[in-house]
Amino acid sequence: MADAREVARLVDEAHREHWARVLAATVRLTRDLDLAEDCTQDAFVQALRTWPDGAPEKPAAWLTTVARRFALDRLRRETNLRRKLPMLIEEPGDDDEDQPADPLRLVFTCCHPALARESQVALTLRLMCGLTTREVAGGLLISESTAAARITRAKKKITAARIPYRIPSDAELPDRLDAVLTVVHLVYTAGHVAAGKDLTRADLTGRALELARTLVRLMPREPEPQALLGLLLLTQARRDARVSDDGELVLLADQNRARWDLRLVHEGLARATQALQAAGPDGPGRFTLQAAIAGLHVTAPTWEATDWAKVVTMYDALLVRWPTPIVALNRAAAHSLVPGADLNRVLSELDELGGEPALASYSYLPATRADVLSRLGRAAEATAAYDEAIALTSNETERRFLNRRRASLQV
Amino acid sequence: MTQYMFMLFDDEKWFDDLDEQSWIEGMKLHADFTAAVEAAGAKITGGEALLRSSTATTVRNLQGAEPLVTDGPFIETKEALGGFYVVDCKDLDQALELAKKCPSTVIEVRPVMETGEGAGPPA
Numbered sequence: 001m002a003d004a005r006e007v008a009r010l011v012d013e014a015h016r017e018h019w020a021r022v023l024a025a026t027v028r029l030t031r032d033l034d035l036a037e038d039c040t041q042d043a044f045v046q047a048l049r050t051w052p053d054g055a056p057e058k059p060a061a062w063l064t065t066v067a068r069r070f071a072l073d074r075l076r077r078e079t080n081l082r083r084k085l086p087m088l089i090e091e092p093g094d095d096d097e098d099q100p101a102d103p104l105r106l107v108f109t110c111c112h113p114a115l116a117r118e119s120q121v122a123l124t125l126r127l128m129c130g131l132t133t134r135e136v137a138g139g140l141l142i143s144e145s146t147a148a149a150r151i152t153r154a155k156k157k158i159t160a161a162r163i164p165y166r167i168p169s170d171a172e173l174p175d176r177l178d179a180v181l182t183v184v185h186l187v188y189t190a191g192h193v194a195a196g197k198d199l200t201r202a203d204l205t206g207r208a209l210e211l212a213r214t215l216v217r218l219m220p221r222e223p224e225p226q227a228l229l230g231l232l233l234l235t236q237a238r239r240d241a242r243v244s245d246d247g248e249l250v251l252l253a254d255q256n257r258a259r260w261d262l263r264l265v266h267e268g269l270a271r272a273t274q275a276l277q278a279a280g281p282d283g284p285g286r287f288t289l290q291a292a293i294a295g296l297h298v299t300a301p302t303w304e305a306t307d308w309a310k311v312v313t314m315y316d317a318l319l320v321r322w323p324t325p326i327v328a329l330n331r332a333a334a335h336s337l338v339p340g341a342d343l344n345r346v347l348s349e350l351d352e353l354g355g356e357p358a359l360a361s362y363s364y365l366p367a368t369r370a371d372v373l374s375r376l377g378r379a380a381e382a383t384a385a386y387d388e389a390i391a392l393t394s395n396e397t398e399r400r401f402l403n404r405r406r407a408s409l410q411v
Numbered sequence: 412m413t414q415y416m417f418m419l420f421d422d423e424k425w426f427d428d429l430d431e432q433s434w435i436e437g438m439k440l441h442a443d444f445t446a447a448v449e450a451a452g453a454k455i456t457g458g459e460a461l462l463r464s465s466t467a468t469t470v471r472n473l474q475g476a477e478p479l480v481t482d483g484p485f486i487e488t489k490e491a492l493g494g495f496y497v498v499d500c501k502d503l504d505q506a507l508e509l510a511k512k513c514p515s516t517v518i519e520v521r522p523v524m525e526t527g528e529g530a531g532p533p534a
Binding site for chain 1: 502
């Protein structure tokens with residue numbers, strides 16, 4: 001008989017590793033998300049009960065078999081379950097218990113374009129990661145009732161509007177995959193922003209990394225999941241350096257690079273490189289370019305010694321792929337740091353972006369302008385731009401940083 | 412197969428300078444759409460084009476009061492409801508693909524509720 005604590009650890013590990021796979025295989029049988037979730041949950045409870053007598057060699061297969069047996073029992077017993085509108089499943093292939101592509105169907109359903117982005121995120125955390133509604137709410141800083149409403153509404157829409165449980169065709173894949181990767185990135189960001197302050201939210205970074213790894217495993221030939229994993233690893237590598245000993249956020253420019261996690265840096269760079277090499281005929285995708293930019297940052301010995309010209313080249317390519325004002329702003333900021341850059345030109349680029357509604361309340365725009373203006377010796381205008389940035393930021397650390405920069409101006 | 416209603420919303424400027432030629436062009440676009448639906452293996456089971464929204468009259472059945480009759484559409488929008496189709500599709504993905512081929516600026520796609528014999532309240 002195994003130690004109870006050891007069994008709890010094993011079940012917990014299986015929950016993190018295999019939840020999506022067990023649920024996805026059970027959905028194919030029940031054709032009902034709620035029922036499949038209940039049965040999957042019950043299978044993990046059953047594991048806690050029976051694994052002390054000997055844990056199975058293949059926990060995922062064991063859990064899938066048990067969850068599907070529970071599902072069959074309930075489908076036989078409860079006739080009203082059969083009256084419910086079943087989910088639309090393409091090629092159900094029910095004879096195979098466990099199909100490797102099952103979790104992919106699940107994630108593409110969670111991130112279907114007919115669902116709002118916020119519902120996609122909540123549903124992915126719930127169905128792919130097996131988080132409870134309370135955990136989803138805590139992770140996304142929303143109330144439990146809001147989280148529950150988002151999840152319930154999305155599940156209802158999947159059935160009622162007949163969103164199919166399937167993997168998109170090759171023609172649809174780029175767009176559909178982009179939505180999935182965006183959701184995983186959002187999960188990571190939600191955890192990353194909170195890192196250092198709130199440990200339950202920081203757990204989301206781990207969940208996002210696991211999701212990215214799952215996607216790489218399921219779609220080994222696609223460069224973009226590989227790139228997303230690389231991007232997340234390179235961000236994660238800087239985690240400890242992002243927060244100072246007194247809990248303050250440290251900007252990339254000021255980070256102690258010796259505190260970066262080299263193991264994560266190496267793996268992140270390898271993933272980013274692999275993605276760049278595997279890029280299709282249209283060139284590298286959005287996440288591949290972002291991973292490449294992150295790679296240029298982590299391989300630089302200092303902020304100043306960063307290969308800014310190359311960073312700008314990457315942003316140029318990214319702007320073609322993803323023409324958003326924020327990318328344009330990041331490009332201009334990088335451009336201003338290229339040695340010998342034409343700062344007047346950068347300034348006019350930044351002024352052009354001033355009209356973008358998406359940047360209207362974004363402090364990074366006036367902060368970048370202020371920096372360029374001060375380097376051009378236009379201290380009075382720089383002061384005004386810092387004031388604008390200070391008024392816009394809601395982050396204390398950033399406000400202190402901007403105040404210091406403002407005070408150092410020679411007016 | 413599932414039935415979806417495609418609600419077509421458009422700027423009504425089309426009506427302003429409507430002549431024989433633009434009428435024929437408009438009808439041709441819809442004939443092309445019908446052909447595309449059939450080519451995809453889906454089926455149009457209903458649909459109508461509507462006259463401009465200024466010809467609409469709205470009746471509000473208010474509780475405990477006389478029904479209120481007003482001139483004009485219920486909701487005034489720049490893009491007004493100008494027609495609809497009911498299309499029998501394999502799933503939502505097919506419906507959305509077909510909506511992308513529909514000759515209209517904005518298309519709201521909604522599943523139709525089953526009300527025939529044997530149908531019950533939706534989940």
